[in-house]
Amino acid sequence: MATGPNDNSNYALAKLREYIQAPNLAKDGRLPTERAFAETFDVGRRAVRRALEVLESEGLIWRRQGAGTFVGEKPDDWSAQVTELVAGTDIMEIMEVRLRIEPQLAQLAAMRAKPAEVERMRALVQKTGESTDADAKELWDGSLHRQIAQSAGNKLFLSIFDVVNRIRQDDAWQSIRELARRSGTNGRASFEQHMAIVDAIADRDPARAGEAMRQHLLMHQERLIRATSLGFQEEKAAEDSAAKSVDEADNPLTPAS
Numbered sequence: 001m002a003t004g005p006n007d008n009s010n011y012a013l014a015k016l017r018e019y020i021q022a023p024n025l026a027k028d029g030r031l032p033t034e035r036a037f038a039e040t041f042d043v044g045r046r047a048v049r050r051a052l053e054v055l056e057s058e059g060l061i062w063r064r065q066g067a068g069t070f071v072g073e074k075p076d077d078w079s080a081q082v083t084e085l086v087a088g089t090d091i092m093e094i095m096e097v098r099l100r101i102e103p104q105l106a107q108l109a110a111m112r113a114k115p116a117e118v119e120r121m122r123a124l125v126q127k128t129g130e131s132t133d134a135d136a137k138e139l140w141d142g143s144l145h146r147q148i149a150q151s152a153g154n155k156l157f158l159s160i161f162d163v164v165n166r167i168r169q170d171d172a173w174q175s176i177r178e179l180a181r182r183s184g185t186n187g188r189a190s191f192e193q194h195m196a197i198v199d200a201i202a203d204r205d206p207a208r209a210g211e212a213m214r215q216h217l218l219m220h221q222e223r224l225i226r227a228t229s230l231g232f233q234e235e236k237a238a239e240d241s242a243a244k245s246v247d248e249a250d251n252p253l254t255p256a257s
């Protein structure tokens with residue numbers, strides 16, 4: 001009876017219910033587009049759209065503007081926003097933020113850290129120093145920096161710190177860790193800087209603690225800049241030599257440089 005695509009929304013809904021229960025969904029739970037469903041089920045897009053609205057109102061799927069439709073419960077706004085922040089942030093932005101937050105947190109920690117917290121910091125400095133692989137180092141280093149943030153005794157500040165730290169945990173950071181590894185991490189300098197920060201906190205010297213943290217992060221930032229530009233130079237060199245051989249072939253008068 002239907003001449004065009006089947007425009008029965010109930011049919012589309014039944015098909016979609018089956019689809020979202022199937023075990024072979026995309027890993028992130030993302031659903032195909034309306035158009036793809038319309039083609040697969042041979043129904044109109046309007047029927048698919050209505051069926052999706054029903055599933056959304058039942059809380060079985062959720063949508064994010066510009067990203068698509070996903071199976072499951074909608075994550076709360078905060079984690080959705082953090083996810084978006086993670087996707088749009090690069091390492092230099094993160095270092096800029098860390099450089100402006102963490103010295104202040106170290107100052108506050110120097111005023112407020114309890115003796116037991118200082119002991120924990122010392123243990124974490126040791127753990128970081130003893131770690132032999134980059135992954136473990138990163139893990140213990142993150143833990144030390146978080147202990148300092150926590151000892152600052154300001155929940156709002158700690159939340160801001162956690163957002164930045166959350167970004168550090170993202171998969172995208174694997175490549176950055178790899179970069180840092182290639183740039184040759186200076187374990188000894190890092191260890192001594194961590195000691196200096198914790199000593200200043202133990203001595204209840206906010207100015208010194210803040211400055212020690214600033215120096216530590218500056219070294220980190222500089223190393224990352226160097227690593228990034230080294231990566232750049234390698235690529236650039238490869239491009240240049242490719243371009244040069246073309247130039248030379250095209251123009252025998254190109255001076256050798």
Ligand SMILES: [Zn+2]
Nearest residue numbers: 141145194216
């Ligand atoms: Zn550190």
